[in-house]
Amino acid sequence: MTRAVVRHSTAAAAVPAIDMSTRLGSVGLPSPVLTASGCAAAGRELDQFFDITSIGAVVTKSIMLEPRSGRATPRMAETPSGMLNSIGLQGPGIHAFLEKDLAWLRERGARVMVSIAGGTTQEFEEIAKILREHGGFDALEVNISCPNVADRGQVFACRADSAAAVIGGVRRSTDPSIPVFAKLSPDVTDIGTIALACIRAGADGLSLINTTLGMVIDVDTMRPALAGVTGGLSGPAIRPIAVRCVWQVRDVLPDVPLIGMGGIRNGADAFEFILAGADAVSVGTVVFHDPSAPARVHAELATLAAQRGFTRLRDAVSYAHREADPPPADTDDGYDLSLPEWV
Numbered sequence: 476m477t478r479a480v481v482r483h484s485t486a487a488a489a490v491p492a493i494d495m496s497t498r499l500g501s502v503g504l505p506s507p508v509l510t511a512s513g514c515a516a517a518g519r520e521l522d523q524f525f526d527i528t529s530i531g532a533v534v535t536k537s538i539m540l541e542p543r544s545g546r547a548t549p550r551m552a553e554t555p556s557g558m559l560n561s562i563g564l565q566g567p568g569i570h571a572f573l574e575k576d577l578a579w580l581r582e583r584g585a586r587v588m589v590s591i592a593g594g595t596t597q598e599f600e601e602i603a604k605i606l607r608e609h610g611g612f613d614a615l616e617v618n619i620s621c622p623n624v625a626d627r628g629q630v631f632a633c634r635a636d637s638a639a640a641v642i643g644g645v646r647r648s649t650d651p652s653i654p655v656f657a658k659l660s661p662d663v664t665d666i667g668t669i670a671l672a673c674i675r676a677g678a679d680g681l682s683l684i685n686t687t688l689g690m691v692i693d694v695d696t697m698r699p700a701l702a703g704v705t706g707g708l709s710g711p712a713i714r715p716i717a718v719r720c721v722w723q724v725r726d727v728l729p730d731v732p733l734i735g736m737g738g739i740r741n742g743a744d745a746f747e748f749i750l751a752g753a754d755a756v757s758v759g760t761v762v763f764h765d766p767s768a769p770a771r772v773h774a775e776l777a778t779l780a781a782q783r784g785f786t787r788l789r790d791a792v793s794y795a796h797r798e799a800d801p802p803p804a805d806t807d808d809g810y811d812l813s814l815p816e817w818v
């Protein structure tokens with residue numbers, strides 16, 4: 476039996492009139508909801524389920540210079556409220572990506588944030604230069620959560636100096652009109668320090684967070700469940716960590732555009748990130764069981780923010796950081812100290 480593909484319409488009458496537009500540096504978006512890198516390929520499959528031009532942008536799978544087949548299988552494992560993956564940046568390489576994926580996205584009229592990855596600072600710069608020559612995209616996300624082959628496989632994002640070296644190189648190699656976002660790892664002691672280093676190196680904004688390192692052991696085989704032993708944990712299990720990272724970075728950098736992600740399944744989850752300080756959100760793992768999730772999250776977020784009295788979503792950004800609400804007007808200190816009648 477063939478399954479009918481049901482296209483989800485974001486123009487549903489139920490979506491209230493609220494201005495959902497946001498800004499990521501020099502780029503304005505009509506919606507703050509994006510796909511998360513690696514969870515939507517280049518958007519072609521999702522476009523069967525909803526109109527990909529209706530969301531903020533498609534964030535493509537991190538692309539490297541050369542084609543890569545990724546890690547050995549098994550490379551996915553289920554976890555409580557999450558998923559562990561060790562795909563290992565499988566992809567066709569930058570040239571095939573430009574010819575097939577980026578060309579299709581442009582023709583389709585989608586806004587595109589291209590995600591790039593590399594094993595050395597030079598590789599990141601080279602990809603950025605190729606992209607600059609080619610053009611045809613709106614923003615760049617730099618996935619620095621990959622191993623630095625020149626430094627014993629230490630992840631770039633886990634040290635301020637290596638993170639800054641990559642971001643500085645990419646920023647210099649990229650058209651100044653294209654915003655560069657650094658995608659950070661939560662697996663650090665102080666995410667504020669890494670965030671600050673990336674901004675000082677020239678990043679226009681930050682994407683928070685990539686997966687956090689985890690591991691599953693199969694108790695039947697009594698071996699690691701993934702061929703790569705460890706993997707990246709994603710899904711609702713990591714949402715409190717991700718919200719905490721957005722909160723902490725927003726405290727350190729009050730005016731820098733932030734994209735929040737980690738376990739967003741619905742509008743309420745997305746709203747949590749907005750309240751913590753995110754200007755936009757990326758929707759990842761949930762797409763594997765609900766491919767129309769980005770459009771649904773947009774509609775649910777609009778409804779929830781309107782119910783809370785917002786007419787512009789951007790007024791809700793960082794709202795949870797506001798000073799304590801004043802006590803009710805009819806009491807001095809917010810506490811009713813009068814004695815009950817029976818005393």
Ligand SMILES: Cc1cc2nc3c(=O)[nH]c(=O)nc-3n(C[C@H](O)[C@H](O)[C@H](O)COP(=O)(O)O)c2cc1C
Nearest residue numbers: 511512513537618684685709710737738739759760
């Ligand atoms: C299967 C899979 C592949 C991913 N590939 C990438 C990638 O290529 N580049 C990247 O920056 N993040 C990648 N991520 C991380 C996601 O973009 C996102 O940061 C993370 O999964 C948290 O969001 P989520 O819980 O909504 O999935 C991947 C995640 C998953 C689950």
